[in-house]
Amino acid sequence: MHLEPTALAAPRDLIPHAHARSAAFGLRAQDTLDAMPLASADLRCALQRNRVLTDHALPVMETLYHQIAGTHSMVLLTDPEGVILHALGDDDFVARADRVALRPGGVWTEERKGTNAIGTALALGQAVQVHAGQHYLRANQFLTCSCVPILDPQGRALGAIDVSGDHRSQSKHTMALVRMSAQMVENHLWNQVHEDAVRLHFHARPEFLGTLVEGLAAFTPDGRFLSANRSGQFQLGLSHSALQAHTFGSLFGVDLGQVLDQCRRAPGALLTLRLPGGVTVVARPEHRPQAERLWIAADAAEPVRAPARPAARPGGLSGLRYLNTGDPALAQAIERVTKLLGRGIATLIQGETGTGKELLARAIHHDGPRRQAPFVAVNCASIPESLIESELFGYEEGAFTGARRKGSPGKIVQAHGGTLFLDEIGDMPLALQARLLRVLQERSVAPLGGTRQIEVDIQLVCATHRNLRAMMAEGSFRQDLYYRLNGLVVRLPALRERSDLAAIVQRILQSAADAGTPPLPVAPEVMALFARCAWPGNLRQLTNVLRTAALMAEGDTAIRREHLPEDFLEECEAAAAVPAAADAPAPAAQPLQAITAAAIAQALAAQGGNVSAVARALGVSRNTVYRHLRAQAA
Numbered sequence: 001m002h003l004e005p006t007a008l009a010a011p012r013d014l015i016p017h018a019h020a021r022s023a024a025f026g027l028r029a030q031d032t033l034d035a036m037p038l039a040s041a042d043l044r045c046a047l048q049r050n051r052v053l054t055d056h057a058l059p060v061m062e063t064l065y066h067q068i069a070g071t072h073s074m075v076l077l078t079d080p081e082g083v084i085l086h087a088l089g090d091d092d093f094v095a096r097a098d099r100v101a102l103r104p105g106g107v108w109t110e111e112r113k114g115t116n117a118i119g120t121a122l123a124l125g126q127a128v129q130v131h132a133g134q135h136y137l138r139a140n141q142f143l144t145c146s147c148v149p150i151l152d153p154q155g156r157a158l159g160a161i162d163v164s165g166d167h168r169s170q171s172k173h174t175m176a177l178v179r180m181s182a183q184m185v186e187n188h189l190w191n192q193v194h195e196d197a198v199r200l201h202f203h204a205r206p207e208f209l210g211t212l213v214e215g216l217a218a219f220t221p222d223g224r225f226l227s228a229n230r231s232g233q234f235q236l237g238l239s240h241s242a243l244q245a246h247t248f249g250s251l252f253g254v255d256l257g258q259v260l261d262q263c264r265r266a267p268g269a270l271l272t273l274r275l276p277g278g279v280t281v282v283a284r285p286e287h288r289p290q291a292e293r294l295w296i297a298a299d300a301a302e303p304v305r306a307p308a309r310p311a312a313r314p315g316g317l318s319g320l321r322y323l324n325t326g327d328p329a330l331a332q333a334i335e336r337v338t339k340l341l342g343r344g345i346a347t348l349i350q351g352e353t354g355t356g357k358e359l360l361a362r363a364i365h366h367d368g369p370r371r372q373a374p375f376v377a378v379n380c381a382s383i384p385e386s387l388i389e390s391e392l393f394g395y396e397e398g399a400f401t402g403a404r405r406k407g408s409p410g411k412i413v414q415a416h417g418g419t420l421f422l423d424e425i426g427d428m429p430l431a432l433q434a435r436l437l438r439v440l441q442e443r444s445v446a447p448l449g450g451t452r453q454i455e456v457d458i459q460l461v462c463a464t465h466r467n468l469r470a471m472m473a474e475g476s477f478r479q480d481l482y483y484r485l486n487g488l489v490v491r492l493p494a495l496r497e498r499s500d501l502a503a504i505v506q507r508i509l510q511s512a513a514d515a516g517t518p519p520l521p522v523a524p525e526v527m528a529l530f531a532r533c534a535w536p537g538n539l540r541q542l543t544n545v546l547r548t549a550a551l552m553a554e555g556d557t558a559i560r561r562e563h564l565p566e567d568f569l570e571e572c573e574a575a576a577a578v579p580a581a582a583d584a585p586a587p588a589a590q591p592l593q594a595i596t597a598a599a600i601a602q603a604l605a606a607q608g609g610n611v612s613a614v615a616r617a618l619g620v621s622r623n624t625v626y627r628h629l630r631a632q633a634a
């Protein structure tokens with residue numbers, strides 16, 4: 001089955017059109033079901049045909065199931081023809097699902113079952129949620145199903161992953177989890193296919209390297225383009241077929257051989273590359289031909305410039321000195337961190353979202369004696385709870401039921417000799433806190449499903465925007481772990497508290513300007529506006545605002561108010577409209593969190609629930625948006 005991922009159906013029309021197709025198939029809403037699953041021999045053949053898919057999808061299904069366990073739901077994997085290959089579910093629900101053939105061997109095409117998430121998602125090649133009465137057949141209306149096709153780089157469906165459950169217990173996060181799972185399977189498959197190629201991991205934001213949303217592109221060692229994953233094609237702005245005409249050089253304006261030479265000289269270093277559309281990305285090339293393949297894929301501390309690329313900009317925001325732009329609270333924090341560099345003291349960085357916690361962690365690594373070893377970052381908030389365990393501690397071959405895939409050493413082992421950065425440590429589930437504590441005490445890790453212990457030597461840096469002391473008091477954060485993590489606690493000030501706003505603005509504009517070109521000055525009225533702003537997204541928001549403004553002001557003599565993004569101006573004005581009078585009561589009932597929550601809720605409504613668009617509009621990370629959604633659902 002070939003899908004055209006670009007021809008996405010508009011959400012409003014999707015169900016009516018699917019119902020029209022169902023009627024055209026001759027189905028009637030009151031029809032009793034075609035509950036005829038495949039004969040077991042046919043199912044065995046289907047499983048055999050789709051062995052690679054199932055090998056990669058089963059562990060992902062397991063972890064997805066842990067997320068939804070106890071919600072009267074199940075996780076399903078189908079082949080490209082809508083045949084259910086595997087199912088994992090809550091016992092009570094599985095029995096009900098069985099009655100409508102929602103089980104291995106069940107065939108869920110639109111033709112057989114009318115409008116349903118699996119059939120409709122596969123028919124359209126896009127994520128589809130079908131809720132209760134939106135099912136064409138009445139017999140299926142007790143369900144809510146969320147399905148995402150698993151696509152290969154050409155946009156062909158390899159299968160689909162689905163969560164189906166009782167419509168009364170549906171959660172608004174289910175679709176996001178299913179999307180992440182499908183993407184995870186796609187990336188696993190992609191990596192396996194291109195194991196021996198030169199692989200480029202890239203993203204406009206360095207913190208997204210190594211995550212599900214990173215772009216991946218594969219090249220032959222002489223630079224011929226082979227393939228890119230979904231995010232890679234999106235970022236490059238070119239489809240798989242358009243990319244076939246390209247080479248590494250024609251895409252990035254740099255010779256791949258030179259890049260590989262440079263990477264051999266500075267292993268693990270990051271590059272700054274410019275995409276054909278002009279966007280600058282941070283990239284990590286990887287080439288591990290079979291003989292020398294190791295389980296090490298660590299992020300490095302310092303982006304280095306690609307060689308012989310006149311348009312490339314210095315992206316390096318590394319080193320503690322770089323971060324010190326004159327704010328006394330920050331200078332003190334940096335001084336304390338500097339004194340303890342290389343002493344093996346665990347560091348805990350606190351601060352609101354976007355205050356530069358990860359940048360500080362990278363600078364600690366960069367300036368310390370472990371700089372040649374890996375810097376491995378794990379964001380505990382962006383990985384589904386049960387994935388954190390395998391991500392961090394690794395797993396042995398066959399650790400997951402039904403899975404035959406190779407083991408993985410986990411991030412802790414990857415960070416051996418270097419620095420492990422656990423971002424959003426406050427989001428780590430309690431059970432895993434106990435495991436982490438054991439690792440820190442015993443200095444060794446036991447991967448899941450195995451018995452062996454692997455010795456590790458890591459510098460631990462953690463970060464959180466949460467109040468871990470309050471979490472300890474309410475029992476959601478372990479006291480013993482807290483005291484292990486807080487060898488040194490540094491708090492990064494929020495942007496609105498900093499006295500070096502002008503210096504930071506200058507620094508950011510300088511790094512956004514073309515090499516050798518002085519950045520545009522900022523008009524005093526704009527600086528005054530900046531000084532009044534609440535900056536809920538802190539430095540990340542300021543960076544986004546300034547980058548946009550600098551582009552808008554091209555050809556002008558200064559960055560003025562009219563160059564600022566409109567949503568930012570609205571946000572500033574809304575904040576300024578809150579009590580202006582000196583004697584007005586203090587806005588005690590409107591803490592920053594509440595203002596942020598309101599801004600996110602408003603933006604979600606305005607952007608039709610698109611989390612990425614909301615994060616971009618507000619200049620906050622998507623984690624912040626997800627965290628907010630989770631908090632609301634709790």
Ligand SMILES: Nc1ncnc2c1ncn2[C@@H]1O[C@H](COP(=O)(O)OP(=O)(O)OP(=O)(O)O)[C@@H](O)[C@H]1O
Nearest residue numbers: 207323352353354355356357358359539540543621
């Ligand atoms: N000192 C700085 N100078 C210039 N830009 C900075 C600085 N610190 C942070 N930034 C910008 O802000 C962005 C966010 O920084 P970082 O990811 O380190 O923050 P964070 O506190 O870890 O965020 P979160 O809590 O959301 O993960 C960076 O990508 C960078 O663009």
